[in-house]
Amino acid sequence: MIEVVELTKVFGAGTSKPTTVLDEIDFTVDSGEIFAVVGPSGAGKSTLARCLNLLERPTSGKVVVNGEDLTALGTSGLRDARRRIGTVFQSSSLLARRTAAENVALPLEYLGATKASTRARVADLLDLVGLADKANLYPHQLSGGQRQRVGIARALALKPSVLLSDEATSGLDPAATDTFLNLLTEVRDELGLAVVFITHEMDTIVRVADTVGRLDHGRIVEHGRLDDLVLDPDSVLGRALRPRGPAARAGADQAAIDVVYNSTSVPADWLTRLGGRLGIPISVLGANVQTVDGIAFGDLTVSVPADHVSAFVDAAAELELSARTTQTPGAATDPADDHDATTNDILTTKEEVAV
Numbered sequence: 001m002i003e004v005v006e007l008t009k010v011f012g013a014g015t016s017k018p019t020t021v022l023d024e025i026d027f028t029v030d031s032g033e034i035f036a037v038v039g040p041s042g043a044g045k046s047t048l049a050r051c052l053n054l055l056e057r058p059t060s061g062k063v064v065v066n067g068e069d070l071t072a073l074g075t076s077g078l079r080d081a082r083r084r085i086g087t088v089f090q091s092s093s094l095l096a097r098r099t100a101a102e103n104v105a106l107p108l109e110y111l112g113a114t115k116a117s118t119r120a121r122v123a124d125l126l127d128l129v130g131l132a133d134k135a136n137l138y139p140h141q142l143s144g145g146q147r148q149r150v151g152i153a154r155a156l157a158l159k160p161s162v163l164l165s166d167e168a169t170s171g172l173d174p175a176a177t178d179t180f181l182n183l184l185t186e187v188r189d190e191l192g193l194a195v196v197f198i199t200h201e202m203d204t205i206v207r208v209a210d211t212v213g214r215l216d217h218g219r220i221v222e223h224g225r226l227d228d229l230v231l232d233p234d235s236v237l238g239r240a241l242r243p244r245g246p247a248a249r250a251g252a253d254q255a256a257i258d259v260v261y262n263s264t265s266v267p268a269d270w271l272t273r274l275g276g277r278l279g280i281p282i283s284v285l286g287a288n289v290q291t292v293d294g295i296a297f298g299d300l301t302v303s304v305p306a307d308h309v310s311a312f313v314d315a316a317a318e319l320e321l322s323a324r325t326t327q328t329p330g331a332a333t334d335p336a337d338d339h340d341a342t343t344n345d346i347l348t349t350k351e352e353v354a355v
């Protein structure tokens with residue numbers, strides 16, 4: 001378990017131009033939980049990662065792992081305590097002149113483990129990440145996804161209780177990303193790790209996260225369980241986690257309505273039920289319906305006859321669907337624009353938007 005309490009990082013503290021990059025960040029990740037942190041470039045994600053594994057000393061606040069405040073430790077205590085947090089970086093920065101097995105062995109060698117125990121542990125770890133047959137290959141002989149799996153094996157070498165993944169799927173192709181994410185959930189479950197998963201890829205969050213925090217200008221501005229967020233029509237983060245392509249425009253005399261599942265009890269045949277009950281045609285203009293861990297969530301735009309909007313909204317509410325028109329009568333805005341704007345707001349800095 002890792003608890004982060006009022007974590008603050010100010011670069012240039014004491015100078016005339018201090019920059020507060022992390023501003024009183026609070027969160028807790030339990031053992032067996034994956035907490036995803038998402039945010040735009042410059043939000044402070046890398047600084048957060050470096051402060052969590054104490055490569056960077058926070059200006060104030062605490063990083064507490066299994067009850068021990070790592071920020072209170074002196075240099076030698078810290079070296080020891082760092083072992084409790086294993087880190088996988090963006091490009092796992094393996095040593096080019098060492099084989100996969102020798103890379104995984106590195107932390108054990110620094111620790112002074114015996115050759116026999118190191119050999120056994122490395123074999124177990126490479127087996128765990130599905131690379132037992134690649135032990136003697138060098139990094140350039142491995143694919144990007146395989147290198148990241150070696151990175152996980154190395155991060156787990158010292159039996160940490162926290163795994164920190166810092167943009168570890170960036171640059172991986174979809175198949176390698178899949179394998180990496182599956183491995184992450186496997187090690188969470190098998191080893192009971194608390195995982196902090198830092199990323200800018202919203203689709204990876206939906207696949208693995210139990211909880212999600214949105215970092216913006218050094219603050220966690222939104223935080224919640226993934227299943228609550230994706231079912232919340234008012235959550236900015238929830239909308240970004242339900243991305244979809246452009247919706248078609250509503251036809252003449254039709255109104256476009258955004259529909260979001262806001263409970264896990266929405267019947268699968270809700271569209272047929274509403275059409276039958278109201279006796280109107282309902283057209284789907286755009287949709288994203290997914291099931292994650294048995295929870296179906298969806299975000300659609302449908303069109304209904306313009307004089308049936310309020311009847312549709314009321315009937316939808318009875319099926320635990322949130323339905324809202326997204327355009328003023330007669331206007332022809334594209335509801336999909338709102339979705340794109342939401343995702344961009346989360347992943348793009350205000351400065352970049354303004355450019």
Ligand SMILES: Nc1ncnc2c1ncn2[C@@H]1O[C@H](COP(=O)(O)OP(=O)(O)OP(=O)(O)O)[C@@H](O)[C@H]1O
Pocket residue numbers: 011012019021039040041042043044045046047048
């Ligand atoms: N050593 C430093 N001294 C001063 N400012 C810094 C330092 N390191 C980072 N910053 C500033 O802190 C802010 C956050 O940077 P950080 O790299 O943590 O963001 P990020 O969210 O990881 O961005 P990206 O996704 O682009 O990597 C930036 O404005 C950056 O310029």
